[in-house]
Amino acid sequence: MNDSIEEPKRREHFSAEALDDGWVSWNLNDPTRFNAYLEPLSVRVEPPTPDGRARARVRMLPERKHSNLGDNVHGAVSLGLVDIALFAAAHQFGSLDAGHSVTLDLSTQFVGAGRIGEPLDALVELVRETGRLIFLRGLVVQGANDDHIVLSFAGTIRKASPK
Known part of the structure; x- marks a missing residue:
C-alpha cells in the first residue's frame, strides 16, 4: 500500500481494519x-x-439476498462488486484519496454464474494511470484456484478535482 494515502480522510468514510493474511x-x-x-x-x-x-x-460473501431466481448471484450484485472494487483497488494502489472520484465507464462480459455461499472475488489490475484517469481491468472469480470465472471487466475512474 502506498503511504501517500491520507489515512484520516479515508477513515472518515470507511472502516478499514486490518484482518488476517493481508x-x-x-x-x-x-x-x-x-x-x-x-x-x-x-x-x-x-x-x-x-x-x-x-x-x-476485493472480496464479498454472497448470500441468499444476493441471488436471482436461478439461485445464482444476481448480475447486478456482480456489477456492484466490480464498481466498488475499482475504487477499493485504486485506493490500495495509492492512486486515490477519499475524494469524490467517479466511474467514467465500465465494460463487463458475463462468463458464468456466480455461486451463493462462496467468496466472490474481483481481481483488479492497474492498466495505466494519468493525472486525472485510472484505467483498470480484471476478472470476478470463485473457487480455490480462481478457476470459476464469473465475468471480465474493464473500467475507467476519473479522479476528483483538486480542491
Missing part, C-alpha cells in the same frame, strides 16, 4: 449507503503481474 476491511461507516448491501467487503494487495502491474483482490 486483508483489510472495506466497509462504509454509513450503513444507509448502497455498499452496505454488499458488505462485508475486504481488499488486499496481490503480487504484481509478471510485467509489474499492480493488482488487488
Whole structure:
C-alpha cells in the first residue's frame, strides 16, 4: 500500500481494519449507503503481474439476498462488486484519496454464474494511470484456484478535482 494515502480522510468514510493474511476491511461507516448491501467487503494487495502491474483482490460473501431466481448471484450484485472494487483497488494502489472520484465507464462480459455461499472475488489490475484517469481491468472469480470465472471487466475512474 502506498503511504501517500491520507489515512484520516479515508477513515472518515470507511472502516478499514486490518484482518488476517493481508486483508483489510472495506466497509462504509454509513450503513444507509448502497455498499452496505454488499458488505462485508475486504481488499488486499496481490503480487504484481509478471510485467509489474499492480493488482488487488476485493472480496464479498454472497448470500441468499444476493441471488436471482436461478439461485445464482444476481448480475447486478456482480456489477456492484466490480464498481466498488475499482475504487477499493485504486485506493490500495495509492492512486486515490477519499475524494469524490467517479466511474467514467465500465465494460463487463458475463462468463458464468456466480455461486451463493462462496467468496466472490474481483481481481483488479492497474492498466495505466494519468493525472486525472485510472484505467483498470480484471476478472470476478470463485473457487480455490480462481478457476470459476464469473465475468471480465474493464473500467475507467476519473479522479476528483483538486480542491
